[in-house]
Amino acid sequence: GGNAAARPGSASKPMMRVVPLFETLNDLNNAPVIMERLLRLPAYTGRIGGRVETMVGYSDSAKDAGRLAACWAQYRCQEALAKVAKDIGGIELTFFHGKGGTVGRGGSPAVYRAVLSHPPNTIDGRFRVTEQGEMITQNFGHESIAQRTLDVYTAAVLREKHHTTTMPKPEWRAAMDAISDVSCGHYRHIVREDPSFVPYFRAVTPELQLSALNVGSRPAKRNPKGGVESLRAIPWIFAWSQTRCHLPAWLGVNKGLGLEEYQATLHDMYEGWPWFRELVELIAMILAKADSTIVENYDRQLIPGSSHSQKDDLFSLGERVRAELQDTQRTVLRISGQHDLNMGNEVLKRELEVRSPYLDSLNVLQAEVMRRLQNGEYESEEERNLLQDCLLITINGVAAGLKNSG
DSSP states (O other): OOEEOOOTTOOOOOEEOOOOEEOSHHHHHHHHHHHHHHHTOHHHHTTTTTEEEEEEESHHHHHHHOHHHHHHHHHHHHHHHHHHHHHHOSOEEEEEEEOOSSGGGTOOSOHHHHHHTSOTTSOTTOOEEOOOTHHHHHHHSSHHHHHHHHHHHHHHHHHHHTOOOOOOOHHHHHHHHHHHHHHHHHHHIIIIIOTTHHHHHHHHSTHHHHTTSSOOSSOSBSSTTOOGGGBOHHHHHHHHHHTTOOHHHHTTHHHHHTOGGGHHHHHHHHHHOHHHHHHHHHHHHHHHHOOHHHHHHHHHHHSOOSOHHHHHHHHHHHHHHHHHHHHHHHHHHHHHTOSSTTTTOHHHHHHHHHHHHHHHHHHHHHHHHHHHHHHTOOSSHHHHHHHHHHHHHHHHHHHHHHSOOO
């Protein structure tokens, strides 16, 4: 925090540090023009001491456009903003990365590789990032772990300063433009345009229950009467992770990466472009944690049967979601050339083998408790309260088992 110092010799008073935030797809695309206009205002540049900080929102951009399109928009935005600062001159630009713990919110357990895969000339010895939710305890909950976390960040930022970052080839950029457009279109078609999506989301995930449970620091929704667009990014990601579907992290990815005319280019990108490889491997990690059979159990337990036509519509959407999940898993394996979604990470493979039996049991229990609460299958208020407590325990247990859920 603190104030931005005025330039030496300037009569201007220092001002509170202002950090412009760009978080939706349109925000990211328009950021370079907006920041150039701002940085050419003498009244502003005369009071910031040659230093400006810009926040890139990972959570809301992914919720707005899907993971693939959001990542490419964030990449291009940072590149363009770095060029704006360089062209204007005398501006030290620092990016503030508004990430969460999950892949769907921009998180990455491989911090060192993630820092090194950032766009060229966008870190330059300065890196600011949010740590929130359970990631605070995971990364800073013990003195030795906190020191290790800071060591990794420091080493990565220092290495990046002397690291030759791979510049994407023109054909790679063209491929990313095409696949992100297709991916975004498919994501928005499902999430925004399919009339069954919001009822499906609310029926088969614990989204409605989250607001009644003490699992967050802010209301689950910005507008309690709104739809998915009004839902905060944390419960949006959290609700889908609870059912082992992880939909926000992969929806649209298969449509983009599956474009036939770019298959050879995508293989080349995976082998030669660290940013793209890191993106694919993060999606693979989440796909390894997803389980379509668990998702199907939530569908069968929780989709309401008040109207046969509505029930059929929701079941049909659920079947399409599960089919696309499996298609995405196959597509990621084909692009990467790997044989399993652990991407050769034996530690992750072993962790999943150990945790899965416990997670599976919690998921089955959670689905039944949600059904009983939803249908009023309890005989007293005391039993209802016990079911609410049980639901909270399963939510915490699944989140702990998945490790990066907030």
